[in-house]
Amino acid sequence: MIDTTFNTENQLRIINLYGNKLKGNVPPSLTNCIYLEFLDLGNNELNDTFPSWLGGLSDLKILSLRSNKLHGPTSDSRMDNLFAMSLLQIRVIDLSSNGFSGDLPMSFFENFQAMKITGENSGTQEYVAEASSGYANNLIVIKKGQDLELPQVLTTYMIIDLSRNRFEGYLPSIIGDLVGLRSLNLSHNCLEGHIPTSFHQLSVLESLDLSSNKIGGEIPQQLASLTFLVVLNLCHNHLAGYIPKGKQFDTFDNSSYQGNDGLYGLPLSKDCGGDDGVRQATTPVELDDDEEEEEEGDLISWQAVLMGFGCGLVIGLSIIYIMFSTHYPAWFPGWS
Structure with missing residues (x-):
């Protein structure tokens, strides 16, 4: 005391x-x-x-x-x-x-x-x-x-x-x-x-x-005018939008902004924003083994259908050609 x-x-x-x-x-x-x-x-x-x-x-x-x-x-x-x-x-x-x-x-x-x-x-x-x-x-x-x-x-x-x-x-x-x-x-x-x-x-x-x-x-763009600002920590909030550019803001790295999923633009890494501040395409989701096998099975099925259709089309066109070139031969049912 x-x-x-x-x-x-x-x-x-x-x-x-x-x-x-x-x-x-x-x-x-x-x-x-x-x-x-x-x-x-x-x-x-x-x-x-x-x-x-x-x-x-x-x-x-x-x-x-x-x-x-x-x-x-x-x-x-x-x-x-x-x-x-x-x-x-x-x-x-x-x-x-x-x-x-x-x-x-x-x-x-x-x-x-x-x-x-x-x-x-x-x-x-x-x-x-x-x-x-x-x-x-x-x-x-x-x-x-x-x-x-x-x-x-x-x-x-x-x-x-x-x-x-x-x-x-x-x-x-x-x-x-x-x-x-x-x-x-x-x-x-x-x-x-x-x-x-x-x-x-x-x-x-x-x-x-x-x-x-x-x-x-958003982080107000006006804050870029703070030319004496040496330390900036905005981590772990709910901030969103582009990070201001210019002057002192160009000197801060990722550690100033971590934990704000809605922020993008420099200096954040490319999974948050590209070099030009444009959002990058979302990375494809990995499939598990069952999903991969099912997708492969569907692909093979469609390949078989397309192959069958292609073969049938060739054979059909060949028969039609023979019919016209031989003037409807007798061995073709319904013609004599």
């Missing part, structure tokens, strides 16, 4: 308790840390509902609760307005590998104000809690499916990771407003619907992972 009670006079800017096998609830006294910018409680055994009461932390920029036993909906109508205040400055939110459920929290995306500004327009580059030298403000995030440690986090490096939960519903088009977003991971949930075309507005997006959901429809 986190036995510490945080008093109202503390000036903590960083709390990093990552990977300490902590159990129990997230301590409500964290609301007293009004100067807090960096909160990492990841990779513990905390068993609690979503701490929406963190809403009083208006300076919070990094929130990581990944890899715990947290559960239930992240939205609480009684606390949504309060919690929205703590989202205004958020640069990184990582709730991955928990048991959160319900629809994706629309209030989150609506209130990520700092993510609505690209790095180029947000002023000089700074690090989160940079002045607090001597304190551990390194952050563990997932990139390309592996843990990556960031010694410091730039205020312009913006991440949303809600993967490996039980979120349902549709991908909200409002995510397209978060133009400063660098990494978006919503994989391993129960999301459905289509990929919003508004995602093409995420002009500095470097990593997009929507794998292992129930997302259908």
Whole structure:
């Protein structure tokens, strides 16, 4: 358990308790840390509902609760307005590998104000809690499916990771407003619907992972404009149609699209689409032994019939020729 009670006079800017096998609830006294910018409680055994009461932390920029036993909906109508205040400055939110459920929290995306500004327009580059030298403000995030440690986090490096939960519903088009977003991971949930075309507005997006959901429809051609996109994972959904071409999409291989039977075109192999993106003919179905024998028998029968017909035709024509050439011989019945 986190036995510490945080008093109202503390000036903590960083709390990093990552990977300490902590159990129990997230301590409500964290609301007293009004100067807090960096909160990492990841990779513990905390068993609690979503701490929406963190809403009083208006300076919070990094929130990581990944890899715990947290559960239930992240939205609480009684606390949504309060919690929205703590989202205004958020640069990184990582709730991955928990048991959160319900629809994706629309209030989150609506209130990520700092993510609505690209790095180029947000002023000089700074690090989160940079002045607090001597304190551990390194952050563990997932990139390309592996843990990556960031010694410091730039205020312009913006991440949303809600993967490996039980979120349902549709991908909200409002995510397209978060133009400063660098990494978006919503994989391993129960999301459905289509990929919003508004995602093409995420002009500095470097990593997009929507794998292992129930997302259908086509991949919007507009996404080919994402020139910073390095990692794309759309595997194991219900996507269909042609894969977009051009720019970054020409660099992705089969591993970005596996488990979508309706997709075709490059870079998929020829059994899904040819070199020119045209569907190939279906491979003939193999026959079992009985079917082969039956088919061969039918073929032989028809061959015999045709051979008999051919022989009979030749003989008949020969007889007619002899009859006319000999002026109807007497040995042919009925003629004399």
